[in-house]
Amino acid sequence: MKNPFGKITTLEAVMEQFHDGMTLMFGGFGGVGSPPTLIEGILNKGIVDITLIGNDTGFPHIGIGKLVREERAKKVIASHIGSNPIAGQLMHTGKLEVEFSPQGILAERIRAGGVGLAAFFSDIGMDNELVSKNKPRFHLDGKDYLIETALTAEVAIVYAKKADEYGNLIYDKSARNTNPLVAMAGDITIAEVEEIVPLGSLDPDEIITPGVFVDFVIPSKGVNWKWAWE
Amino acid sequence: MGMGVEFRNQMAKRAAEEIQNGMVVNLGIGIPSLVPNHLAKETMVMFHAENGITGMGPSPAIGDEDENLCNAGGFPVTLTSGASYCDSAISFGMIRRGRVDITILGSLEVSQSGDLANWIVPGKKVPGMGGAMELAQKAKKVIVVMNHSDKYGNPKIVTSCTLPLTSAGCVDLIITELAVFMVTEEGLLLTELFTPYSLENVIEKTGCEFKVSENVREIPY
Numbered sequence: 406m407k408n409p410f411g412k413i414t415t416l417e418a419v420m421e422q423f424h425d426g427m428t429l430m431f432g433g434f435g436g437v438g439s440p441p442t443l444i445e446g447i448l449n450k451g452i453v454d455i456t457l458i459g460n461d462t463g464f465p466h467i468g469i470g471k472l473v474r475e476e477r478a479k480k481v482i483a484s485h486i487g488s489n490p491i492a493g494q495l496m497h498t499g500k501l502e503v504e505f506s507p508q509g510i511l512a513e514r515i516r517a518g519g520v521g522l523a524a525f526f527s528d529i530g531m532d533n534e535l536v537s538k539n540k541p542r543f544h545l546d547g548k549d550y551l552i553e554t555a556l557t558a559e560v561a562i563v564y565a566k567k568a569d570e571y572g573n574l575i576y577d578k579s580a581r582n583t584n585p586l587v588a589m590a591g592d593i594t595i596a597e598v599e600e601i602v603p604l605g606s607l608d609p610d611e612i613i614t615p616g617v618f619v620d621f622v623i624p625s626k627g628v629n630w631k632w633a634w635e
Numbered sequence: 636m637g638m639g640v641e642f643r644n645q646m647a648k649r650a651a652e653e654i655q656n657g658m659v660v661n662l663g664i665g666i667p668s669l670v671p672n673h674l675a676k677e678t679m680v681m682f683h684a685e686n687g688i689t690g691m692g693p694s695p696a697i698g699d700e701d702e703n704l705c706n707a708g709g710f711p712v713t714l715t716s717g718a719s720y721c722d723s724a725i726s727f728g729m730i731r732r733g734r735v736d737i738t739i740l741g742s743l744e745v746s747q748s749g750d751l752a753n754w755i756v757p758g759k760k761v762p763g764m765g766g767a768m769e770l771a772q773k774a775k776k777v778i779v780v781m782n783h784s785d786k787y788g789n790p791k792i793v794t795s796c797t798l799p800l801t802s803a804g805c806v807d808l809i810i811t812e813l814a815v816f817m818v819t820e821e822g823l824l825l826t827e828l829f830t831p832y833s834l835e836n837v838i839e840k841t842g843c844e845f846k847v848s849e850n851v852r853e854i855p856y
Binding site: 434435436437438460461483484485486487488493496503505507508509510512513515516528529530532533534535536576577578579580581582583584585586613628632633634 | 684702704711763800
């Protein structure tokens with residue numbers, strides 16, 4: 406494999422990107438589409454006080470849930486923590502700060518961050534105290550809206566099916582979910598992929614995330630957890 | 636009253652009547668997931684999942700699961716002809732833009748003005764709203780399928796919700812094991828009874844006043 410853009414690397418080499426107190430955005434939905442090898446690497450490096458940003462906290466033994474279970478996160482910005490009871494316990498005992506955002510609004514906040522916008526107007530959850538708390542309002546064409554702010558992170562980690570040597574990504578079925586959005590929103594984006602292919606072997610029409618957004622690509626060792634349905 | 640298979644199927648079957656050919660439909664977990672079993676074979680429906688599938692089919696056979704093809708609840712599904720994948724922003728774009736015709740979901744409480752409370756029990760269960768707020772607020776039609784009473788026998792259809800709202804005034808139709816109500820400008824209108832339950836049974840178990848249609852349809856168990 407040639408490496409003309411220097412993006413193809415190893416888990417060991419990208420570990421220097423992760424540090425205590427960092428903001429870390431992750432792709433995945435209930436663990437589907439979360440990068441198992443990177444999560445294991447972060448777990449093994451022992452970093453703490455992470456602010457996690459992603460759709461949900463997975464399950465205690467699945468996806469990003471492992472980091473939550475090991476109390477590596479100080480804060481989570483997510484739409485749902487119900488499938489990870491440990492996240493709920495940590496929240497109730499004050500060990501984990503949780504900021505809830507409606508699922509599609511969270512996705513859009515990540516997308517906004519990823520495409521260089523500061524904020525957008527939303528009418529979702531306006532009458533809900535938890536959603537509307539501390540958010541400025543804007544009046545436009547006779548209607549009120551909440552101002553929802555964009556999200557970015559120091560590092561974004563995603564899971565894709567294939568990358569070429571430029572970091573162009575395609576995803577696998579519903580494991581796409583938040584990954585294309587998260588891929589755009591990292592100051593540094595690391596893609597863990599099932600297969601790395603030569604330049605020119607992906608059809609330009611099928612690429613979902615242009616390699617422009619991807620800084621590093623590492624090979625995946627595959628899912629290392631048992632799914633809830635298994 | 637327990638929530639036997641018979642009740643669950645009756646409610647799912649009634650909810651299925653609302654689905655017309657060509658609709659985009661999002662189903663919640665629990666009883667709503669039984670709705671596809673009651674659709675006529677010739678009805679073409681695109682089932683939408685928040686995680687980015689339009690055109691979900693039934694569960695795969697055991698052994699045929701694909702870990703990367705799951706519904707929003709994380710369980711393996713299949714696809715129907717014409718299905719597509721998209722990212723989560725597009726998926727919720729479909730919802731907010733009003734392209735989802737019906738959402739069928741469960742609830743903890745529904746008020747007489749159609750307020751929905753289905754996401755939080757303060758001090759007990761705070762799982763987060765997931766996609767419920769967007770679906771409740773933006774799906775063209777919101778159908779609640781739920782037990783008439785909670786496990787302590789308290790009514791779940793109430794004058795005003797005691798639990799925090801998912802969304803105010805969003806519910807269009809309530810289907811319980813006893814009856815079907817439309818949410819109208821003037822409050823609830825009972826339109827159907829699942830016999831042998833009587834109007835008196837429903838009044839006794841409902842936490843608010845409601846009107847009764849002039850032509851109540853009786854659906855036998």
